[in-house]
């Protein structure tokens with residue numbers, strides 16, 4: 604089996620155009636598992652981890668985070684610590700230290716698992732995924748790109764270059780949380796992120812995403828609207844949680860897991876919001 608390791612973006616794109624059926628490989632923490640389980644039988648691999656553009660994090664007008672940046676690098680990035688600590692916090696909950704040393708942002712997005720930990724954080728941060736094909740570059744928001752479990756709408760020959768997002772302002776309040784069946788090395792039973800601005804004690808521009816709750820990443824617009832322009836308040840946070848729970852039910856219908864997830868979503872959302880509000884207190 605052919606294993607290609609391009610060292611430049613142009614080379615990666617032309618190899619991908621030449622071999623559209625090859626599997627793109629980054630850290631391999633999803634690909635190798637799927638291959639071992641017989642769910643993937645690639646004709647060849649295109650390893651993108653040596654492409655310099657995909658390895659960078661930079662802060663210009665917006666922040667760019669390359670697709671091949673690992674979770675460990677996200678956790679340790681001084682740039683993200685200063686301007687998007689939410690993404691670093693989400694990355695720190697992925698797998699184990701060994702997994703975080705290999706698992707990449709692009710792999711987390713393209714794998715499109717409903718339980719992926721970076722996806723709610725990126726969605727709440729309003730990140731745009733930058734995708735490059737032979738024809739040029741396009742950008743997509745995560746709720747548009749991810750269409751269902753394992754279904755990332757990339758065209759043949761397209762590669763995720765990275766994500767762009769706006770730096771958090773000083774007034775930004777945020778939180779990330781995750782519930783698993785155990786405390787370490789746990790796949791999320793529920794995860795989520797919130798980002799909001801605090802202006803004169805009121806919440807503005809609220810962006811709330813709860814993951815492992817629907818088939819694809821969703822912003823909970825009803826709950827966001829309830830919170831917009833209001834003062835942080837425990838009862839309000841609970842009502843926002845109830846709105847999230849109701850929206851999950853509408854999105855998924857009643858399922859086996861609903862008896863667990865619907866009540867948990869209420870408390871989980873309220874806790875996310877309380878933690879974000881607490882982060883704003885001196």
Ligand SMILES: Cc1cc2nc3c(=O)[nH]c(=O)nc-3n(C[C@H](O)[C@H](O)[C@H](O)COP(=O)(O)OP(=O)(O)OC[C@H]3O[C@@H](n4cnc5c(N)ncnc54)[C@H](O)[C@@H]3O)c2cc1C
Pocket residue numbers: 626627628629630631632633634635636651670671696697698699702705706707708709710711712713714718719720721757761762763764788789790791
């Ligand atoms: C033991 C274990 C624990 C885990 N725990 C967690 C966890 O707690 N939270 C969590 O979110 N995930 C977890 N995962 C899943 C996995 O580690 C993540 O999804 C990881 O981010 C995938 O990144 P990767 O670089 O390893 O992807 P890979 O396995 O290399 O690739 C995954 C998919 O993305 C595609 N791809 C990769 N890079 C690109 C690109 N630049 N452009 C287009 N397509 C691309 C590949 O073709 C493949 O389809 C765990 C996995 C294991 C094995």
